[in-house]
Amino acid sequence: MPSYSEIMKLTGFKSKNAVYKLINKLIDLGVVSKDTEGRLIPEAIHGSIMRLSQPVSAGLGAEVQDEVVERLNLNEWLVENESKTYMVDVQGDSMKDAGILDGDTVLVERASQFKDGEIVVALMEDGYTIKYLKKKGNEMFLQPANAKYSPIYPTDDNRIELVAKVKAVIRKL
Numbered sequence: 001m002p003s004y005s006e007i008m009k010l011t012g013f014k015s016k017n018a019v020y021k022l023i024n025k026l027i028d029l030g031v032v033s034k035d036t037e038g039r040l041i042p043e044a045i046h047g048s049i050m051r052l053s054q055p056v057s058a059g060l061g062a063e064v065q066d067e068v069v070e071r072l073n074l075n076e077w078l079v080e081n082e083s084k085t086y087m088v089d090v091q092g093d094s095m096k097d098a099g100i101l102d103g104d105t106v107l108v109e110r111a112s113q114f115k116d117g118e119i120v121v122a123l124m125e126d127g128y129t130i131k132y133l134k135k136k137g138n139e140m141f142l143q144p145a146n147a148k149y150s151p152i153y154p155t156d157d158n159r160i161e162l163v164a165k166v167k168a169v170i171r172k173l
Contacts, residue, residue, distance in 0.1 A: 001032065001040035035083050078168050084110040087170070088121070088128075095119070095130055098145035104171050106130065108164035119166040125158045130166060 002010065007019045023040065026032045032040050079085045090104045098119060100106065108121050116135040121128055122142055131142035131152065142152040142160065154160040 001042060041082065078107055079109075081109060084164075085167070086110075086164075090130060094144040094146050094149045096146050098132070100130065100145070100166075100169050101171065104169050106166050107168040107170065108166050110164045111162075114162050114165065120162050121164040121166065123161040123163050124152070128163070133162065 004016050004019045004023070007013075007022070008016055011019070011022070013019055013022075023032065027034070030043050033043055035041050075082075085107065087105050087107050090100055090106055091102060093102050096102075100119070106121075114120055114133050116133060118133050119130060120133045120142075121130055122133075129142065129152070131144055134141050134143045134151070140160075141154070144151070152158075152160070
């Protein structure tokens, strides 16, 4: 996003105070917001999705009424901290039994604390990988969700740095 000075030039305003008022109006409308350091960030002004009132059966068929209960913004459901959230494409099949397939996109959030059993993004010698985090006492390892792959244990030559938690899987059909 442009700075206040750049917005002043773009709009032809003669003072930063006029830009300040414009920015506050755009914040009130939900078009932009500010990050923790006060920088402007754009907001999705299109992204709400209809939510129907009745669930769909995953077993035997059930009639569903097309009654809209509300409109949802997926960011509000999936993104807790925008500045720490990003999407990454998945390559490979080591997490297929967890429902993460080659070609999927995962929504991840950078973190500093991780729990046993979470699906994480880890940085290793060879690059980034997505696996289950497993902990036994003070030791941890990365567990694939595909029996043809072995767990990955940290070594002196292959340090494992936990980077992010997987929040959602997105698959374009």
